[in-house]
Amino acid sequence: MDNNIYHFFATTPKGLELLLADELRSLGATDAAEKLAGVTFTGNIELAYKACLWSRLANRILLRIQQFHAATPEELYKGVQSIAWDAHCDPNQSIYIHFVTVQSAISHTLFGAQKVKDAIVDQFRQQYDVRPTVNREMPDISIHVFLHRDIATISIDLSGESLHKRGYRLEQGAAPLKENLAAAILLRAGWPRIVENQGSFVDPMCGSGTLVIEAALIAGNMAPGLLRHYFGFLKWKKHCSDVWNQLVSEAKKQCKPVVAKITGYDNDRETVAMAHANVLRAGLRGIVHIEKRDISLCIPNSDWQPGLVVVNPPYGERLGEETHLQTLYVQLADQLKKYFQGYRAAIFTGNLDLSKNMGLRAERYYSLFNGAIPCQLLLFTLSSEWFIDRSIAAVNERRIRKAQRWLAESQDTAVQMFINRLKKNLKHKKRWAHRESITCYRVYDADLPEYAVSIDFYEHFVLVQEYQAPQSIAKDKALQRLQSVLAVLPDVLGASPKDIFLHYPNGQMNLSAQNLDAFYPVTENGVKLSVNLQYDGLSTGLHLDERQLRSLMMKEAKNKSFLSLMTESGTVNVFAALGGASMTEAVVASDFAVQWTQYQLQMNGFSTEKHRIVKDDIAHYLSNAKKPFDLIFVEISKQLSEEINVILQSVVDLLLPGGTLYWIIRHPRCKMYNNRPEKIVENITKKMLPEDFKGNSTVNQCWKISN
Ligand SMILES: C[S@@+](CC[C@H](N)C(=O)[O-])C[C@H]1O[C@@H](n2cnc3c(N)ncnc32)[C@H](O)[C@@H]1O
DSSP states (O other), X not given: OOOOXXXXXXXXXXXOHHHXXXXXXXXXXXXXXXXXXXXXXXXXXXXXXXXXXXXXXXXXXXXXXXXXXXXXXXXXXXXXXXXXXXGTOOTTSEEEEEEEEESSSOOOHHHHHHHHHHHHXXXXXXXXXXXXXXXXXXXXXXXXXXXXXXXXXXXXXXXXXXXXXXXXXXXXXXXXXXXXXHXXXXXXXXXXXXXXXXXXXXXXXXXXXXXXXXXXXXXXXXXXXXXXXXXXXXXXXXXXXHHHHHHHHHHHHHOOXXXXXXXXEESOHHHHXXXXXXXXXXXXXXXXXXXXXXXXXXXXXXXXOSOEEEXXXXXXXXXXXXXXXXXXXXXXXXXXXXXXXXXXXXXXXXXXXXXXXXXXXOSEEEEEEETTEEEEEEEEEOOGGGGOOHHHHHHHHXXXXXXXXXXXXXXXXXXXXXXXXXXXXXXXXXXXXXXXXXXXXXXXESSSTTSOEXXXXXTTEEEEEEOOOOTTSOHHHHHHHHHHHHHHHXXXXXXXGGGEEEEOTTOOOXXXXXXXXXXEEEEETTEXXXXXXXXXXXXXXXOGGGXXXXXXXXXXXXXXXXXXXXXXXXXXXXXXXXXXXXXXXXXXXXXXXXXXXHHHHHHTTOOTTTEEEEEOOHHHHHHHOOOOEEEEEXXXXXXXXXXXXXXXXXXXXXXXXXXXXXXXXXXXXXXXXXXXXXXXXXXXXXXXXXXXXXXXXXXXXXXXXXX
């Protein structure tokens, strides 16, 4: 084995340098450093071979052999001659010179390449009387010369030809993506993590299939180099075939079966045939499904787990007409909004204007190049936000406008007290929330008893919940105060009237009207959640006062079995799942809670195989439950608070030795009876109280019971 340490330069399309440096680090390049259109790193030959075999992003892996000043043809010739070329190749082998010049006196690439070739050939001729031949296609030795500000860097191109040519794409439609750009799009869109969680993949305009094939290679942990037969080092004199063969055999063993559903559609028959052929060549028969289908018919199959939609629609540079494309982009967006909720989507386009009409808001975008064409990669989470019933926004807005008219007429000056208090709270809590990266929090909680409401931010949405007014306050007075509160909120909070929701005490919900499509996407601690704001009487699904508990569950769940009882939305299970729980189970009381829990798990890429949802009555569940758990979370609502203590003991019996039960009573006055003195019981209410609920006397109780 050659143990020399070499300097390498991995080239890549502009814009991919950061990703490539990360990839090389993951292969063992500890000093990988990004440069323009490439990454430098050092290491032994094994590391370079690994890069050739495993890199999804690099074009070429260059091994530097000499660097010298070359402002004139003579200097260039002399510098090249100073290299002992017979250490790299035999006189009867073929060579090819790839010459790149930037800001240098020798500015003509053909001339530069010719000079380098002459220097090499002359050296062989002098020593052996035989000269290597020049071969453009698959030469035995590929030599790379980079002349930058008159400094020549001479390298052996270990890749031989660009690594983006994996070998599977011999047929291509119009405007295909290069394979390494496709891989970069998938990495930026988070495909490795999505596929790890069994998410599915679809490209609705797959062209020659580059994105679907690369997605399958990533899903199967297949080294892209396994598909190639030619590399620049195979006939290099210093080639260590043992090292290479060992890497190849290890890579073959590391391939894993692809379970994710991976699908490509395109409406062009010939293109679909090409994609088919490419899929077969890539050895992905039965793994990738390709079909001729128009975008209007692209909907997820019922057996697909929500995952990733990636699409590279035509964008007018090389294909299609602008007006037709406008319709196509809108159609694409409609299809995504309607059928792909819970998926992530990535749109790669060279025409940002077209994507602006889609009515989708990108959460991130990256600037990349497709060849010379500047392009954007737009990333979206397809949530139900686009499905908000417009009439709800109108109801919210009407309510606020009405309150504002009332306030203007009544000239209620007392409200100034409320405004001052809210402003004070807001100043402090906004700063705190920003510092803690919290986007859903309480800003006001009946701090002034006359204004008996709580006010919460759920991202930019506002939820006002009215408390039951004390008997001492007349009903019409309470109503007027609520009007004043609503009237001033848009100004004080900087919120749009359509985004301000109101829940009344003892609000009645219309069970048949519940619809997950109308829920709002929010995030907490990196967890994606879907909250209810519009159905009064139904929980939001995200109790803000339990924020610390959720984060505790996330921390404690690693490698543990987790059970939640009686939560309405499975929110805490998603936290446990993301915390690395070995399995989770949610026992919920209604079909709607099953759907809600399932939806939230899927939004975060979890399947219900490992994360079970059981619809059952708690008493019935406990009387049949046999399987014990490491970590249990029970949330007891007001309605259940009296009877629940009776079944506390059966829940405790479900704990594994060393396990922990968190017992939350959403009722401040309900007592907790413990008739199991051998268990350690701790009241952690104060410890678990988040900053935005401090000083609140009606908080819920939290108990920790350790087995
Ligand atoms: C830019 S190309 C995609 C290239 C692909 N990423 C590749 O690497 O080969 C856009 C593709 O969209 C397809 N397309 C255009 N309109 C479509 C429609 N209404 N439904 C489905 N596919 C469509 C075209 O046939 C074309 O293959």
